[in-house]
Amino acid sequence: MTLSDRIEKLFMSVQKPVRYMGGEFNAVMKDPASVDVRYAFLFPDTYEVGMSHLGMKILYHAINRREDAWCERVFSPWVDMADLMRQNDIPLFSLESRTPIAEFDLLGITLQYEMSFTNILEALDLAGIPLLQADRKEGPFVICGGPCAFNPEPLAPFVDLIALGDGEEETLQTIDVYKKWKASGLPREEYLKMAAQIPGIYVPSLYDVNYNPDGTVAAVTPKPGSGAPEVVRKAMVTDLDAVQYPEKLIVPYGEIVHNRIMLEIFRGCTRGCRFCQAGMIYRPIRERSVDHLMEMAEKLVSSTGYDEISLMSLSSGDYSCLPELAHNMVERFSAKRVKISLPSQRIDTVLTDTLKETQKVRKTALTLAPEAGTQRLRDVINKGVTEADLIRSVTDAFEQGWSAVKLYFMLGLPTETDEDVLGIADLAEKVRRCYFSVPKEKRAPGLRITVSCSVFVPKNDTPFQWAPQLDYDTVVHRQQLLRQALNRVKGVDFKYHAPDVSYIEAVFARGDRRLGEAMELAWRRGCRFDGWSDQFRYDVWLKAFEDTGLDPDFYATRPRPVDEVFPWDHLDCGVTKKYLLREWEKAQRAECTHDCRKGCTGCGMKRYPGACAGKTPPEDMQ
Amino acid sequence: MRALIRFGKQPRLRFISHLDLQRFFQRAVNRTGLPIAYTQGFNPHPVMSFGSALALGWTSEYEVIDIKLSAPMGRKRTEDAVRAALPEDLPVLEVRMVDDKHPAPMAQVRQAEYRIELMGESAPAVIDSIDDFMKRDTVTAVKKTKSGEKEINARPLVIDLKPDPNGFTARLMLTERDSIKPDLLIALLSDMAGVEPPEARIHRTLLLGEDPEGSLRPLMEL
Numbered sequence: 001m002t003l004s005d006r007i008e009k010l011f012m013s014v015q016k017p018v019r020y021m022g023g024e025f026n027a028v029m030k031d032p033a034s035v036d037v038r039y040a041f042l043f044p045d046t047y048e049v050g051m052s053h054l055g056m057k058i059l060y061h062a063i064n065r066r067e068d069a070w071c072e073r074v075f076s077p078w079v080d081m082a083d084l085m086r087q088n089d090i091p092l093f094s095l096e097s098r099t100p101i102a103e104f105d106l107l108g109i110t111l112q113y114e115m116s117f118t119n120i121l122e123a124l125d126l127a128g129i130p131l132l133q134a135d136r137k138e139g140p141f142v143i144c145g146g147p148c149a150f151n152p153e154p155l156a157p158f159v160d161l162i163a164l165g166d167g168e169e170e171t172l173q174t175i176d177v178y179k180k181w182k183a184s185g186l187p188r189e190e191y192l193k194m195a196a197q198i199p200g201i202y203v204p205s206l207y208d209v210n211y212n213p214d215g216t217v218a219a220v221t222p223k224p225g226s227g228a229p230e231v232v233r234k235a236m237v238t239d240l241d242a243v244q245y246p247e248k249l250i251v252p253y254g255e256i257v258h259n260r261i262m263l264e265i266f267r268g269c270t271r272g273c274r275f276c277q278a279g280m281i282y283r284p285i286r287e288r289s290v291d292h293l294m295e296m297a298e299k300l301v302s303s304t305g306y307d308e309i310s311l312m313s314l315s316s317g318d319y320s321c322l323p324e325l326a327h328n329m330v331e332r333f334s335a336k337r338v339k340i341s342l343p344s345q346r347i348d349t350v351l352t353d354t355l356k357e358t359q360k361v362r363k364t365a366l367t368l369a370p371e372a373g374t375q376r377l378r379d380v381i382n383k384g385v386t387e388a389d390l391i392r393s394v395t396d397a398f399e400q401g402w403s404a405v406k407l408y409f410m411l412g413l414p415t416e417t418d419e420d421v422l423g424i425a426d427l428a429e430k431v432r433r434c435y436f437s438v439p440k441e442k443r444a445p446g447l448r449i450t451v452s453c454s455v456f457v458p459k460n461d462t463p464f465q466w467a468p469q470l471d472y473d474t475v476v477h478r479q480q481l482l483r484q485a486l487n488r489v490k491g492v493d494f495k496y497h498a499p500d501v502s503y504i505e506a507v508f509a510r511g512d513r514r515l516g517e518a519m520e521l522a523w524r525r526g527c528r529f530d531g532w533s534d535q536f537r538y539d540v541w542l543k544a545f546e547d548t549g550l551d552p553d554f555y556a557t558r559p560r561p562v563d564e565v566f567p568w569d570h571l572d573c574g575v576t577k578k579y580l581l582r583e584w585e586k587a588q589r590a591e592c593t594h595d596c597r598k599g600c601t602g603c604g605m606k607r608y609p610g611a612c613a614g615k616t617p618p619e620d621m622q
Numbered sequence: 623m624r625a626l627i628r629f630g631k632q633p634r635l636r637f638i639s640h641l642d643l644q645r646f647f648q649r650a651v652n653r654t655g656l657p658i659a660y661t662q663g664f665n666p667h668p669v670m671s672f673g674s675a676l677a678l679g680w681t682s683e684y685e686v687i688d689i690k691l692s693a694p695m696g697r698k699r700t701e702d703a704v705r706a707a708l709p710e711d712l713p714v715l716e717v718r719m720v721d722d723k724h725p726a727p728m729a730q731v732r733q734a735e736y737r738i739e740l741m742g743e744s745a746p747a748v749i750d751s752i753d754d755f756m757k758r759d760t761v762t763a764v765k766k767t768k769s770g771e772k773e774i775n776a777r778p779l780v781i782d783l784k785p786d787p788n789g790f791t792a793r794l795m796l797t798e799r800d801s802i803k804p805d806l807l808i809a810l811l812s813d814m815a816g817v818e819p820p821e822a823r824i825h826r827t828l829l830l831g832e833d834p835e836g837s838l839r840p841l842m843e844l
Contacts, residue, residue: 008633008637012678017637018637018638018639021635021638022634025707025708027709253642253645253646254639254642255642255645305650306652307652337666
């Protein structure tokens with residue numbers, strides 16, 4: 001029986017067999033004999049989650065545009081399938097050709113969130129690939145990219161290469177260098193040395209880490225003779241209009257999380273919210289032109305048949321030509337019944353005109369993220385929005401027929417007090433009053449306010465990388481405080497979770513190489529799909545830290561002095577540590593920093609020639 | 623004007639549910655570039671219907687979808703456009719243009735033919751029991767329905783069975799009131815042979831409908 005037949009035999013016994021089926025419209029098939037390099041791209045979560053991810057679509061098509069390479073997809077098999085695969089000796093396989101992953105040349109993995117790390121170990125194990133990089137004598141090189149690559153240290157024992165920054169060009173370079181290495185006939189470790197010369201590529205095994213007696217990092221330095229750079233600076237695409245964007249997207253059979261055309265209108269963000277890692281590591285802002293976007297949309301609508309286009313970015317309301325773009329989109333596509341949607345709506349952008357445009361075709365719940373309940377705390381995090389902005393936005397929305405509002409907040413932000421948390425309930429009450437201030441005949445019936453409160457996780461490469469995470473008991477106390485306060489506001493649905501997952505996430509976000517051992521132990525004891533509340537096992541994690549002698553509080557809740565060397569300091573995300581420190585100090589004084597569209601704030605991106613459009617900053621800010 | 627399209631479902635895609643296939647076709651018809659007729663209302667979708675749902679795990683060479691067009695189109699042009707919008711594992715096999723008064727294929731279906739391949743040790747015994755089955759007047763079966771289980775006589779629902787070395791072909795009733803699925807039939811045959819039901823590959827080869835004179839003909843030819 002072929003591997004494909006053996007795989008299909010399991011399909012009647014698992015939930016959602018379409019997850020493993022392949023054969024979707026626009027999936028790329030090639031003759032394996034016609035390519036030099038076979039690239040497996042793993043999204044370490046379920047098919048439905050991974051297929052909703054834009055970065056994977058971009059890289060899939062970037063690689064498959066080459067004639068000499070074939071990129072195939074692989075997702076984490078859900079626990080039912082993984083268990084059956086082990087029982088039946090079926091190795092992890094690619095969706096397109098059902099080839100065992102161990103037979104590929106390169107295995108790219110995207111690191112979207114820390115809680116997917118154990119799924120990487122699970123995938124390597126299912127593939128029959130030795131977990132430890134040092135133990136691998138053959139099989140694919142393991143390359144990780146994505147936002148968590150900016151602190152990959154907990155994964156360092158398991159990976160060959162880390163790809164920092166924009167993947168469009170550097171991924172292709174790893175393939176070029178692979179071909180050169182293969183032609184050279186040199187031993188396996190030579191590929192790592194060769195790849196370390198690619199801009200943005202970090203090879204953890206070529207670096208030594210030294211620790212201080214207190215357990216903090218003393219230095220991370222390249223091994224003598226390795227030729228690896230002392231600091232690895234992220235790869236960057238300066239002109240998004242110049243890089244290829246997929247003209248075809250794979251159209252899945254089953255439903256996935258985001259089943260629509262995703263059109264990336266720009267990359268980066270100018271706001272400078274101090275908690276936001278994406279806002280730092282994706283800098284600077286790079287917009288696509290309206291003409292280019294219209295052309296991309298046109299091609300994608302006809303190649304996919306989707307009836308919705310989502311205008312994607314970190315803060316789509318900030319797109320400089322948004323009214324023009326929205327207007328053109330609605331005009332061009334409404335006859336084709338294609339809806340236009342704007343995710344991640346901010347409350348301080350000029351909503352009204354754009355909303356009117358998008359409303360013609362579609363009306364969803366208005367989602368706003370004030371993040372904190374008081375103005376003082378919003379200034380600390382540099383959210384740059386006021387209560388008046390919020391009131392204006394929701395009033396506009398209610399007047400135009402919205403009746404559902406979702407409000408997102410974080411609990412445990414630096415300097416937060418009980419009073420800040422109670423401010424969230426005050427805001428919810430004010431939103432409620434806005435609704436009732438609109439005349440009954442003008443407003444839509446059925447007000448629904450959802451207050452969603454996550455637990456803040458300090459992240460590397462943000463101004464809050466020095467901040468301790470709020471301790472568990474205080475988080476629980478403030479959640480209850482807020483729950484009681486919101487009980488008094490009618491019609492509010494309050495959503496929150498136990499801080500368990502956020503605590504483990506905080507450990508890994510700012511973790512170091514030693515944590516790899518705890519991760520492996522937790523995985524061996526059954527941890528996987530940690531981001532799924534029905535799979536997450538807090539007790540197993542705590543025991544794994546205990547048994548490896550690592551203190552999770554050291555990583556999560558310890559205040560870090562400003563002169564501490566961080567495990568990720570040798571990885572340059574574009575924004576300088578000096579800038580982040582300046583922002584951290586301003587945060588503690590509750591001082592705001594303006595949006596850098598209004599003038600350069602000296603974050604360090606100017607070091608990339610041609611990356612920023614703005615003015616040169618004063619000398620002392622560089 | 624409407625297009626009746628007969629397509630196949632190849633082994634690779636046999637685990638797509640009928641609901642997922644319906645959603646898939648909504649996007650597929652958008653890709654054709656043909657003038658598709660849409661439903662009215664807040665959330666318009668293409669006007670289309672299937673001849674008969676195919677169960678999860680089965681393959682077919684006789685699936686029929688009926689798509690309404692908002693303007694007349696040529697048969698060849700329609701066929702090319704639909705073929706380009708479908709993956710190779712859903713091959714377009716036949717296209718026929720009909721006017722709006724043509725009855726919906728779903729309402730015309732009476733019977734279906736299947737080719738059933740049996741695997742494993744118990745297969746020959748199951749094939750051997752076909753004769754016995756066909757000779758009987760009554761074969762009692764328990765059928766699962768929405769409201770629970772009910773006893774039926776399965777025999778008149780089975781029009782014809784023809785054994786072959788790897789399994790058999792079957793012509794079965796397929797109406798809203800009277801129908802039997804191949805897997806239930808295999809279970810009945812296995813029961814008669816006194817063996818566990820073998821693993822089966824079920825492939826639909828034909829859907830039949832009734833013409834105005836009351837005789838049965840392939841659905842696409844009505």
